[in-house]
Amino acid sequence: MPHTSHLEISKSAYRRNIKFLQNQLGTETVISSVVKGNAYGHGIENIIPIAESVGIRHFSTFSTDEAQRVFASSQKNSTIMIMGMIENKDLEWAIKNNVEFFVFEFDRLLASIKTAKRLKIRAKIHIEVETGFHRTGFEWKEKEILAEMLVENQAFLELSGLCTHYAGAESIANYVRVQNQIKKYHEFKKWFLSKGIKFETHHTACSAASLSYPETIMDMVRIGIAQYGFWPSQETYMSKFKQLAVNRKNPLKRLITWKSKIMSLKRVEIGDFIGYGNTYMAPRNMLVAMVPVGYGHGFSRMLSNLGKVLICGKIVSVVGTVTMNSICVDVTDLKEVKKGDEVVIIGKQKSNEITVASFSESSQQVNYELLTRLPQDIPRKIVY
Ligand SMILES: *Cc1c(COP(=O)(O)O)cnc(C)c1O
Secondary structure, three states: OOOOEEEEEEHHHHHHHHHHHHHHHOOOOEEEEEOHHHHHOOOHHHHHHHHHHOOOOEEEEEEHHHHHHHHHHOOOOOEEEEEEEOOHHHHHHHHHOOOEEEEOOHHHHHHHHHHHHHHOOOEEEEEEEOOOOOOOOEOHHHHHHHHHHHHHOOOOEEEEEEEOOOOOOOOHHHHHHHHHHHHHHHHHHHHHHHOOOOOOEEEOOOHHHHHHOHHHOOOEEEEOHHHHOOOOOHHHHHHHHHHOOOOOOOOOOOOEEEEEEOOEEEEEOOOOEOOOOOOOEOOOOEEEEEEOOOHHHOOOHHHOOOOEEEEOOEEEEEEOOOOOOOEEEEOOOOOOOOOOOEEEEEEEEOOEEEOHHHHHHHHOOOHHHHHHOOOOOOOEEEEO
16 A cells, blocks of 8 residues: 555445434435535545435535536436535536536526526526525525516526525524524525425525424435534534433444554653654653654644554554654553554544544544545545
């Protein structure tokens, strides 16, 4: 293996996560699998076939480049929806290929109509409304003009969806804000209906909303983090945990395992400093192992003197600062450690486990950030 580490992606874990989610959502609700950020670091090209093998036929991306990768990977003619960035000049590609996209401003709406007219193909659009996120979305005061334009141009538009996004459904601290957003969304929905404007689907919920605010589950939900086996936050997990009283086991399974190998070993004497600077002085005679994974590979510098990895089935500590390409770990207490031994950075080894959550807690990165920072060029291998 020429690379210094690799990632394993578990297909069976994915299947179980989707089963759990579908159970929570009910059979009527379509899951759109959110694969932005290189499928949260798992690799778009890996996740699409796995997801399609368990029946997922709808994918959401942030941008056009990601949508093009989904398009190239899909074997089942799945629906693709761009939620964020698409340049007006790329609308032609989207419309020609049945790729759907959010429309949250008049500039994009006008460009879509113009492109659809020219191509003589209807653009499949999802109207995003502003309910309180204050990022993107048509404002309440824009609704009349918007409605007029939608009706006038119905020959060029397919109204695939009416949508919004919640500002922090993963924390109870945002409860009132989310409730107000739900209310606002329904006001929009009712208003459009009163004008005779119908949308094919209604969708607002991300993972956290789907799990904590069941009233946000509509025809479709946009599930990102949960399908990869992570709770949007500790809070979401705790609130759900009470309802899962039956077997008290975490129903979401991590797909990802991150492994490397010991590059070399070195004896260090008591009083020696290890690594750059003077952040770590050996408190005893030590044996340290070099592991060829550093911040350049997504192993945060914040884990200097804090991170843990698994070697010989035991939890061992990072000593000294995390460098660009490597870390040093204290293996003094491991009996039979040798060069080439497997190092688990995230995942299980014998009876011990390092979860992304515990890894993130010590580096103050949330799951989302850690996962998406895993470089695209670390080899990823699908395992059962
Ligand atoms: C990222 C995103 C989602 C999915 O969020 P998760 O918390 O990962 O489930 C849904 N909708 C929009 C608009 C998003 O940007």
